[in-house]
Amino acid sequence: xxxxxxxxxxxxxxxxxxxxxxxxxxxxxxxxxxxxxxxxxxxxxxxxxxxxxxxxxxxxxxxxxxxxxxxxxxxxxxxxxxxxxxxxxxxxxxxxxxxxxxxxxxxxxxxxxxxxxxxxxxxxxxxxxxxxxxxxxxxxxxxxxxxxxxxxxxxxxxxxxxxxxxxxxxxxxxxxxxxxxxxxxxxxxxxxxxxxxxxxxxxxxxxxxxxxxxxxxxxxxxxxxxxxxxxxxxxxxxxxxxxxx
Numbered sequence: 001x002x003x004x005x006x007x008x009x010x011x012x013x014x015x016x017x018x019x020x021x022x023x024x025x026x027x028x029x030x031x032x033x034x035x036x037x038x039x040x041x042x043x044x045x046x047x048x049x050x051x052x053x054x055x056x057x058x059x060x061x062x063x064x065x066x067x068x069x070x071x072x073x074x075x076x077x078x079x080x081x082x083x084x085x086x087x088x089x090x091x092x093x094x095x096x097x098x099x100x101x102x103x104x105x106x107x108x109x110x111x112x113x114x115x116x117x118x119x120x121x122x123x124x125x126x127x128x129x130x131x132x133x134x135x136x137x138x139x140x141x142x143x144x145x146x147x148x149x150x151x152x153x154x155x156x157x158x159x160x161x162x163x164x165x166x167x168x169x170x171x172x173x174x175x176x177x178x179x180x181x182x183x184x185x186x187x188x189x190x191x192x193x194x195x196x197x198x199x200x201x202x203x204x205x206x207x208x209x210x211x212x213x214x215x216x217x218x219x220x221x222x223x224x225x226x227x228x229x230x231x232x233x234x235x236x237x238x239x240x241x242x243x244x245x
Contacts, residue, residue, distance in 0.1 A: 027217035029209050035090075035222035042091055043098035043226065050102025065103055071096040078222055086219035093223060097230060108237055112244045119240055123233045126191075130198040141203040149196045156190055176238075179245040187239035194232040201225050 050068075053061045075093040079086050109116045133139045163173040174188040205221045 002116050005116065006118060015092075024107070025215040026212040027209050027215055027221065029206055031218040032205050032209070032221040032225075033214075035218050036225045039090060039094040039222050039226050040229070042094040043101065043230075046095045046098030047102030047105065050099040051106045054106040061103065068096045068099040072100060075162065076227075079220070083220050084216055086216060086223055090219045090223040090226075094226060097226070101230065104234075105237070112241055115237065115244065116238050119233060119237045121216050122236050122240075123229065126195050126232060127198060127229060130195055131202065134199050134202045139199060141199050145196075146200060149193065149200055152193045153197060156193060179242045184239065184242050187235060189243060191232065191235045191239060194235055198232070203226055 027211040050061075050064075053064070072093060075089045075096060079093060082089075105116045105119075108119075111168075111216055159173070160176070163176055166173055177183070178186070201221075201224060205225070208217050210219065
């Protein structure tokens with residue numbers, strides 16, 4: 001499999017690890033889609049619970065959020081390094097991620113009315129538009145396409161990492177939190193790159209099925225797709241908040 005994705009959960013080394021798993025049954029595209037939907041449902045249910053907890057001002061929300069962050073990071077790493085565990089770790093990761101997203105979404109919605117409905121709607125439109133364009137072969141994933149998306153995605157993550165490191169020394173990087181014209185343009189570029197990563201993810205899922213990847217890839221592929229969808233949603237949420245400001 002030569003296909004790659006900017007999604008860290010679908011990088012080349014991890015995919016080699018997944019493909020090396022012995023399995024009698026093989027992964028299918030419908031199977032991966034079904035598991036992706038299941039994980040998104042879990043994420044949504046726990047997100048609603050977290051949203052309500054923030055709304056009621058529960059004193060348990062802070063320790064639960066800390067626990068959810070630790071769980072999401074830990075489960076994500078376990079799923080990546082031990083793909084066989086994804087039938088268990090992927091649903092647990094979705095639950096932890098849903099709890100975080102629910103709290104984040106509620107905080108944003110308290111500042112900007114109806115912003116969450118807009119963010120969810122835009123995320124869905126972009127996802128299904130990308131799926132249609134890929135399925136209809138209107139946009140084809142070539143080696144050049146992969147290279148451009150990988151370079152762009154790597155640049156964005158390096159910029160985010162540098163921002164986090166410098167923030168520890170009270171140095172604020174421009175663009176990410178900037179609500180001016182350049183900040184909005186930056187967010188649009190990031191959303192565009194995140195959307196392009198969906199094409200790479202779709203291509204990798206299809207390629208895995210064609211190459212008779214082990215059955216467990218359905219769970220792993222669903223986990224990886226969810227990572228991209230969550231990233232896309234958060235970036236759209238950030239963009240909408242900038243526009244409101």
